[in-house]
Amino acid sequence: MAPHRSTAAPELAGIEIHGISRGAFLARGALAAGAVYGVGTVGPFVSEALAQSDAGDIDIVNFALTLEYLETAFYAKALTLGLRAETMRLARLLHGDEAQHVAALAATARKLGGTPAARPTFTFPITDEASFLKLAQTLEDTGVGAYNGAAPSIRSREVLGAAGSIVQVEARHAAAIRLLNGTSPAPDAFDRPLTQDAVLAAVRPLIKS
Amino acid sequence: MADPTQSAAAELTREDSSRRSFMKLVGSGGAAAFATLIAACGSSDSSSTTASSAATSTGTMTRTTAAGNAGDLEIVNYALTLEYIEAAFYEKVVASGLFKGRQQDLLKQIADAENQHVAALTATAKQLGGTPVARPQTRFPLGSAGAVVQLAAVVENLGAAAYLGQAPRISSKEVLAAALSIHSVEGRHAAALNTLAGRTITPDGAFAKPASMAQVLPKVKPFIVS
Numbered sequence: 001m002a003p004h005r006s007t008a009a010p011e012l013a014g015i016e017i018h019g020i021s022r023g024a025f026l027a028r029g030a031l032a033a034g035a036v037y038g039v040g041t042v043g044p045f046v047s048e049a050l051a052q053s054d055a056g057d058i059d060i061v062n063f064a065l066t067l068e069y070l071e072t073a074f075y076a077k078a079l080t081l082g083l084r085a086e087t088m089r090l091a092r093l094l095h096g097d098e099a100q101h102v103a104a105l106a107a108t109a110r111k112l113g114g115t116p117a118a119r120p121t122f123t124f125p126i127t128d129e130a131s132f133l134k135l136a137q138t139l140e141d142t143g144v145g146a147y148n149g150a151a152p153s154i155r156s157r158e159v160l161g162a163a164g165s166i167v168q169v170e171a172r173h174a175a176a177i178r179l180l181n182g183t184s185p186a187p188d189a190f191d192r193p194l195t196q197d198a199v200l201a202a203v204r205p206l207i208k209s
Numbered sequence: 210m211a212d213p214t215q216s217a218a219a220e221l222t223r224e225d226s227s228r229r230s231f232m233k234l235v236g237s238g239g240a241a242a243f244a245t246l247i248a249a250c251g252s253s254d255s256s257s258t259t260a261s262s263a264a265t266s267t268g269t270m271t272r273t274t275a276a277g278n279a280g281d282l283e284i285v286n287y288a289l290t291l292e293y294i295e296a297a298f299y300e301k302v303v304a305s306g307l308f309k310g311r312q313q314d315l316l317k318q319i320a321d322a323e324n325q326h327v328a329a330l331t332a333t334a335k336q337l338g339g340t341p342v343a344r345p346q347t348r349f350p351l352g353s354a355g356a357v358v359q360l361a362a363v364v365e366n367l368g369a370a371a372y373l374g375q376a377p378r379i380s381s382k383e384v385l386a387a388a389l390s391i392h393s394v395e396g397r398h399a400a401a402l403n404t405l406a407g408r409t410i411t412p413d414g415a416f417a418k419p420a421s422m423a424q425v426l427p428k429v430k431p432f433i434v435s
Contacts, residue, residue: 093409093410093411096415097411097414097415098415100414100415100416101415104415104416144393147389147393148386148389148390148393151376151385151386151389152382152385152386152389153382157377158377160376160377161373161376161377161419162416164373164376164377164389164392164417164419165373165416165417165418165419166415166416166417167389167392167393167396168369168373168392168393168396168417169396169411169413169415169416169417170393171392171393171394171396171397171400172396172397172399172400172403172410172411172417173400173410173411174397175396175397175398175399175400175401175404175410176400176404176410179401179404184315184318185315185397185398185400185401185404186318186319186322186394186397186398186401187318188322188394189321189322189325189326189391189394190325190329190387190390190391190394191389191390191393191394191397192390193386193389193390
């Protein structure tokens with residue numbers, strides 16, 4: 001699991017991803033604290049969910065694209081870890097799905113007249129089966145919350161349909177990883193939406209540049 | 210399907226009243242967690258999500274366009290019908306004695322989730338000013354554990370596709386957020402059941418396919434007695 005980093009850490013100050021408002025990347029101390037250890041820790045902040053009416057479709061697509069870049073890079077690293085055969089099969093499947101999401105979202109950003117967000121570089125504190133599965137669960141659950149939080153603000157019905165089609169697959173990924181972790185695939189009756197800020201706070205420690 | 214521009218405009222005028230109406234759900238037992246979610250789905254004006262504004266809410270959603278409201282009500286009642294079927298199915302599965310241990314625990318948890326979906330959608334239909342659809346009488350072929358798992362996988366994949374098919378048709382941002390929070394849970398159920406059934410977790414590949422009402426209803430008809 002990622003060591004918690006202070007939000008004042010100098011290496012985080014310069015992070016900026018094209019297409020996402022700069023404000024979203026400013027340190028949000030309370031949210032960042034421990035957020036990477038699980039979506040549950042950002043639960044109390046769901047009152048902010050969907051309060052993002054200023055984010056246009058291109059921003060939302062680029063936000064999703066950044067998360068898919070992260071997931072793709074994450075599973076690419078996982079494939080080098082010497083995982084158990086069953087876990088390796090799943091990691092390979094998920095890597096392929098996330099790469100397809102990247103391609104689809106980049107194409108969507110262009111179709112909307114925008115510029116796809118640049119691919120950041122990442123760092124993942126995974127060294128073995130256990131650390132991989134633990135972070136995978138956090139990332140997939142966070143991904144589901146991210147899409148569910150952003151989707152209602154999407155203006156285009158086509159983009160909304162695409163986001164729905166992706167989030168269902170992320171939910172399936174989350175369930176499969178959770179089963180391998182020996183935990184419930186669907187712990188709640190309702191998946192909680194997450195704000196962009198909550199999601200970014202959770203993944204920030206994984207973004208190098 | 211409603212014109213997106215029109216529904217966006219309608220949303221601006223009804224957002225306040227619809228959010229208040231959903232806040233009234235907070236005290237209604239099983240739907241409380243759901244209502245908390247809904248309350249989280251409002252605009253950035255947090256002041257109107259207080260209990261006092263919920264208490265003073267009357268004539269909820271009257272500013273909603275007739276088409277948007279009626280359309281959302283139809284979708285909510287459609288989803289409620291599917292959830293009734295799922296809830297009845299899992300109730301029988303859990304009581305069947307066919308499963309033990311972790312599988313039984315999972316099936317119980319899914320049964321509980323479907324019941325919560327029923328409660329939440331019933332409340333949502335009322336908040337939209339409509340009448341929740343009646344619970345249908347159902348029947349399911351429960352032979353062996355293997356057959357049940359296969360059927361459960363079919364039902365969950367269909368349910369997930371049904372929500373996905375409706376999401377872009379929903380006018381109200383709040384109802385959409387609620388539907389999405391159920392949709393991904395159905396996706397989780399589908400993946401879990403697919404795993405138990407020895408199927409791939411992602412039968413549609415990297416992009417889940419939606420199903421329309423016309424595609425879904427004939428498939429659940431065999432389960433409905435009346």
